[in-house]
Amino acid sequence: MSVQGPQQVLELAGVSKTFGEGATAVAALRDVDLTISAGEFVAVMGPSGSGKSSLLALAGGLDRPTSGSVFVESTPLAGLGLNDLARLRRRAVGYVFQDFNLVPTLTAAENVALPLELDGTASRKAHRQAMDALRQVGIPELADRFMDQMSGGQQQRVAIARAVVGQRRLILADEPTGALDSTTGQGVMEVLRSRAEAGAAVMLVTHEARHAAWADRVVFLRDGRIVDQAAALQDPAVLLAQAGL
Amino acid sequence: MSIRHSLLALLQDQPRYGYQLRVEFENRTGATWPLNIGQVYTTLDRLERDGLVSKDGDDGEGHVIYSITDAGKAEVGNWFAAPVERNNPPRNELAIKLALAVTIPGVDVQGIIQAQRVASIRALQDYTKARRDTATSQRPGDTAWLLVIDSLIFQTEAEVRWLDLCEARMVQQAQSAGQARRTSTGVTEAAAALHADNRR
Numbered sequence: 376m377s378v379q380g381p382q383q384v385l386e387l388a389g390v391s392k393t394f395g396e397g398a399t400a401v402a403a404l405r406d407v408d409l410t411i412s413a414g415e416f417v418a419v420m421g422p423s424g425s426g427k428s429s430l431l432a433l434a435g436g437l438d439r440p441t442s443g444s445v446f447v448e449s450t451p452l453a454g455l456g457l458n459d460l461a462r463l464r465r466r467a468v469g470y471v472f473q474d475f476n477l478v479p480t481l482t483a484a485e486n487v488a489l490p491l492e493l494d495g496t497a498s499r500k501a502h503r504q505a506m507d508a509l510r511q512v513g514i515p516e517l518a519d520r521f522m523d524q525m526s527g528g529q530q531q532r533v534a535i536a537r538a539v540v541g542q543r544r545l546i547l548a549d550e551p552t553g554a555l556d557s558t559t560g561q562g563v564m565e566v567l568r569s570r571a572e573a574g575a576a577v578m579l580v581t582h583e584a585r586h587a588a589w590a591d592r593v594v595f596l597r598d599g600r601i602v603d604q605a606a607a608l609q610d611p612a613v614l615l616a617q618a619g620l
Numbered sequence: 621m622s623i624r625h626s627l628l629a630l631l632q633d634q635p636r637y638g639y640q641l642r643v644e645f646e647n648r649t650g651a652t653w654p655l656n657i658g659q660v661y662t663t664l665d666r667l668e669r670d671g672l673v674s675k676d677g678d679d680g681e682g683h684v685i686y687s688i689t690d691a692g693k694a695e696v697g698n699w700f701a702a703p704v705e706r707n708n709p710p711r712n713e714l715a716i717k718l719a720l721a722v723t724i725p726g727v728d729v730q731g732i733i734q735a736q737r738v739a740s741i742r743a744l745q746d747y748t749k750a751r752r753d754t755a756t757s758q759r760p761g762d763t764a765w766l767l768v769i770d771s772l773i774f775q776t777e778a779e780v781r782w783l784d785l786c787e788a789r790m791v792q793q794a795q796s797a798g799q800a801r802r803t804s805t806g807v808t809e810a811a812a813a814l815h816a817d818n819r820r
Contacts (some may be wrong), residue, residue, distance in 0.1 A: 425664065429693045582784075584777050588741065589748055589752075606745075
């Protein structure tokens with residue numbers, strides 16, 4: 376068990392993931408160490424096949440590493456049975472998928488309230504929190520719509536509301552702006568940013584530099600390894616003065 | 621950057637002296653392009669010589685006030701109306717560096733691309749933060765500054781996308797070279813790695 380400070384929401388320690396066996400084995404992640412603290416927004420960039428989505432799946436407990444350990448709020452995921460893992464995911468982890476994963480027979484508000492209700496929150500309270508989340512993503516007026524009555528961008532906002540509902544401590548987002556125009560995409564970044572500022576740890580996988588730039592730290596993956604990290608350190612005013620273009 | 625036209629535009633706004641022009645220019649462009657006071661006075665001399673501005677006495681504290689002439693106003697009008705000339709693209713050190721790197725054996729082009737990518741993303745982070753902070757504070761007069769930051773964000777983003785493209789091209793080239801080798805001499809390690817990458 377590794378040493379953790381109280382502020383670390385996510386820790387990956389020496390994590391590797393290999394698909395297949397023997398001669399056909401493919402290493403998706405190789406010995407990755409990554410920590411995200413409360414209030415920190417981290418973006419993961421890298422070419423396709425670099426292991427970005429595998430990293431996110433392991434962080435969210437959707438997949439298990441071949442070796443190494445994943446801790447969410449100091450809990451080692453390897454020690455959890457399926458039920459406990461599912462409970463931790465519902466309570467602590469919000470996941471925004473590339474393809475939304477919304478339930479078509481539920482309204483927007485019901486989709487957002489679903490993880491809370493599954494976790495035993497009373498229906499009325501879950502609905503109230505769902506409305507708060509829909510307000511955060513700017514679509515409270517669409518609460519009673521079904522998925523086939525919403526645009527791709529609106530559905531994506533519902534997916535994000537579901538990920539942030541109930542003050543989740545770890546938000547994981549996999550290319551969450553894929554289906555969106557650039558203005559709506561920026562709105563998504565604003566929501567993720569505000570969650571981080573409210574104390575959540577946010578991990579965003581993206582190939583868009585302008586979205587990654589919203590993060591406090593950008594991690595570059597290549598062939599399953601972290602090859603570089605960039606953090607905004609300078610006072611922007613100093614940087615702009617230096618640019619002197 | 622046309623200091624000449626920028627100063628003329630500021631004088632069209634109202635008569636000013638040299639130091640005021642410098643401060644006003646930097647305020648309106650967010651101090652992104654610092655202006656040397658010497659440059660301001662040299663430019664004012666030339667503008668006066670060309671009949672575009674005239675000296676208008678002093679402000680009682682020894683500052684020489686300049687005013688725009690009718691010819692100067694016409695010049696500003698033309699400058700605003702005409703698109704920025706593109707027939708002479710500004711020198712792009714990064715493009716020159718990479719163009720040379722790919723043609724000189726033994727240079728780690730991927731290393732250059734990645735180092736630049738990290739630097740560019742860091743700059744993009746800083747610009748994005750500056751934009752966020754400015755947009756939040758919403759002071760009057762920030763609009764011009766926001767436009768300048770947006771321009772820097774777009775330019776830097778374009779740089780990163782171009783780096784991605786350069787890298788993808790290089791991987792493609794390495795791949796076809798690898799395939800050529802495989803058909804003649806068997807699977808090389810590099811080609812095997814690329815092959816594995818494609819299967820994911």
